[in-house]
Amino acid sequence: MKEKSVTSLDVAKLAGVSRPTVSLVLNNSKAVSLSEETKQKVRNAARVLGYKPNSAALMLRRGATNTVGLVITEGRSLQVDAFIPLLHYAIAGVMREAGYSLLLETFERKENQNPYADLVVSHRIDGLLVLSPSTDDEDLKALIEQDYPVVLIGSTGHPREHCVFTSTREGTGAAASHIMDLGHRNIGCIPFSPPGFAATDSRLRELREALSAAGIALQDDAVFHGDFSAESGHAATLALMKAKPDTTAIFAGNDTIALGVIGALTSLGLSVPGDVSVVGYDDLPFSGYIAPPLTTVGIDADKQGRMAAEMMVRRLRGEAIEETRLAMPSNFIARGSTGPVRR
Structure with missing residues (x-):
């Protein structure tokens, strides 16, 4: 019976690392940084198992x-x-x-x-x-x-x-000015993702700065993060309106979230824009054709x-x-x- 050949997966299991990490160490790649301890674990495991990378496959991959x-x-x-x-x-x-x-x-x-x-x-x-x-x-x-x-x-x-x-600063500033010119002062925000994504964080920061310049503070308890989907925008809006029922304008993190925002407001018996105004981001192809057509910050x-x-x-x-x-x-x-x- 032919003996089973040792694979990089066997080395990974013995070393307690991932298979790509084994390739990284044994190929002497500098694509990512690894600790010397991790490198030594991989080398020791390869030596114990007698593993040798396939040179022909390595040449093809390189x-x-x-x-x-x-x-x-x-x-x-x-x-x-x-x-x-x-x-x-x-x-x-x-x-x-x-x-x-x-x-x-x-x-x-x-x-x-x-x-x-x-x-x-x-x-x-x-x-x-x-x-x-x-x-x-x-x-x-x-x-x-x-x-x-x-x-x-x-x-x-x-x-x-x-x-x-x-650069959404200019578009955000114009949207904030538009909302304030319409008389809105109780403003909420539904970012399109949890904190940590660069676009989410920058849009929220720019909105706060634009409102602050006019003397309006976007309070932390008026910000409820979505999670990419219209459904999450719907849920976040329900939470916002429960916490801040006097909200008259909502900035959605993108147009997808805005769909959920409008749906949630409708389910509460509120009209858009009669009771609450809504602003999105992206200007997706559907944005000008929903009811009502969506005010948004356009991104190409x-x-x-x-x-x-x-x-x-x-x-x-x-x-x-x-x-x-x-x-x-x-x-x-x-x-x-x-x-x-x-x-």
Whole structure:
């Protein structure tokens, strides 16, 4: 009977690490940082088991794949956020024209595991696009600092990042001014995700600053976070209106959340905008055609996707990139979901 060959999975189990970590150590990859203790555990396990990587497979993996990964940092958003398909379509078109395939992956963080390792360490991709990066993602930070070809769709503020993000400050300021001009002073907010996502945190901060400049404070107990879906926006709005029944205007973190906000207000017997005005973000294709048409801060998903993909192609080709942080403008669009406060 032929003896079963030792695999990297056997080494991983003995060392108490993930399989990608074994590949990282035994390939002497510098794509991510690992402690010397972890490296030694892997080497010891490989020596005990007599494991030797397949050299032919390693050579194949080290060649260019002509594939770029697009990582969605919150997998649930794929099911509910209409912004992502628009972005994906734009990125895929640019990559296809440049001769690259696009691999769509979701982000899954587990304790003591690098969520990018399977893509990066195994050389399944040549570069990585990351949507909605988190400001406290240390594994992503390590990739950026080691000059791996990463382009962020959004920004963590890292000084060495390559990114394309939408500057929502101007659009948020215009939306806040619009709401205040209509007489609203009791204002609530339903961000599109839990805290920690760069876009969520920046939109909330900008809204607070715009209102504060006019002498209006957005209180913490008037902010109820959604969780990407319209359903979560619905639940958060019910909680907001229970805590703050005098709320007359709500800023939703994006247009998907705004659908849930409007639905919740309707279920409470409140009219939009008669009783409560609603503002969204993104200007998704449906936003101008719901009832009432949604007032929103417009973000060009197609343009952002194309710009991020073009930056990635230039990185992969080794071309010089003078502006590594590209900011796109946002624009405020007033529609029927906002109106004067009811006296």
